[in-house]
Amino acid sequence: MLCSQKRGSEFRSTPPTSNDHNFFVGLAKKGSHMQQDNVQTTYDTAKQIANQNTQEVWYNNWMEDDKGRQLYQHLPKPNPKDPINNLDRKDQCNIFRLRTGHIMLNGHRNRIDPLVPPMCRHCGIHTETVEHHLFHCVNLRNLRKNLLPSNPTLENCLYGNVNQLKKTSKFHIIASRVDRA
Ligand SMILES: [Zn+2]
Numbered sequence: 384m385l386c387s388q389k390r391g392s393e394f395r396s397t398p399p400t401s402n403d404h405n406f407f408v409g410l411a412k413k414g415s416h417m418q419q420d421n422v423q424t425t426y427d428t429a430k431q432i433a434n435q436n437t438q439e440v441w442y443n444n445w446m447e448d449d450k451g452r453q454l455y456q457h458l459p460k461p462n463p464k465d466p467i468n469n470l471d472r473k474d475q476c477n478i479f480r481l482r483t484g485h486i487m488l489n490g491h492r493n494r495i496d497p498l499v500p501p502m503c504r505h506c507g508i509h510t511e512t513v514e515h516h517l518f519h520c521v522n523l524r525n526l527r528k529n530l531l532p533s534n535p536t537l538e539n540c541l542y543g544n545v546n547q548l549k550k551t552s553k554f555h556i557i558a559s560r561v562d563r564a
Contacts, residue, residue: 442460442461445460446459451483453482453484454482457537457538457541457542458482465542466543466545466548467479467548470545470548470552473552474552477551477552477555477556478541478548478551478552481513481517481540481541481555482537482541482542484513486513486555487559488511488512488513488516488559489502489503489504489510489511490510490511490512490515491512493510503515503516503520505522506520506521506522513537514537516555516558517531517535517537517540517554517555518535518536523554523558526554526557526558527554530550530551530554530557531551531554532547
């Protein structure tokens with residue numbers, strides 16, 4: 384590597400090695416206190432750098448935050464090819480809400496308003512969580528058989544291919560009807 388310096392006294396005649404960490408740290412510290420020249424750049428380049436920085440900040444926050452952990456274990460980083468993007472708006476909302484657990488099932492409603500009983504609208508015994516709704520409620524057995532995979536999991540119901548996501552959304556729409564059972 385060839386290193387050229389306009390200012391400063393630490394000119395080196397031999398190229399620094401990758402182990403020469405202190406040299407680079409010293410150089411960077413010194414450089415940060417020098418007057419910065421304005422370098423002209425295009426609007427597109429500036430936009431691209433700003434986008435990259437924003438993405439990096441967002442991603443680091445997502446990694447370190449304790450929010451959205453239910454989603455995080457299945458989606459540790461943004462996936463532009465996520466099949467959810469190919470759904471219509473209504474199905475997209477249903478799948479996203481099922482993924483995050485922020486959905487109008489009684490278990491979640493009860494967290495917002497303690498006056499709403501958390502019990503399942505179909506069996507009346509168990510707490511109506513996403514898992515109970517999708518996998519366990521005996522009263523939804525037939526609907527489950529028709530629309531969900533034979534061994535349903537969060538992974539294959541909510542993060543599978545686009546056809547399954549549509550079916551899962553349909554399951555949720557039908558199963559959420561209060562008058563269904
Ligand atoms: Zn139930």
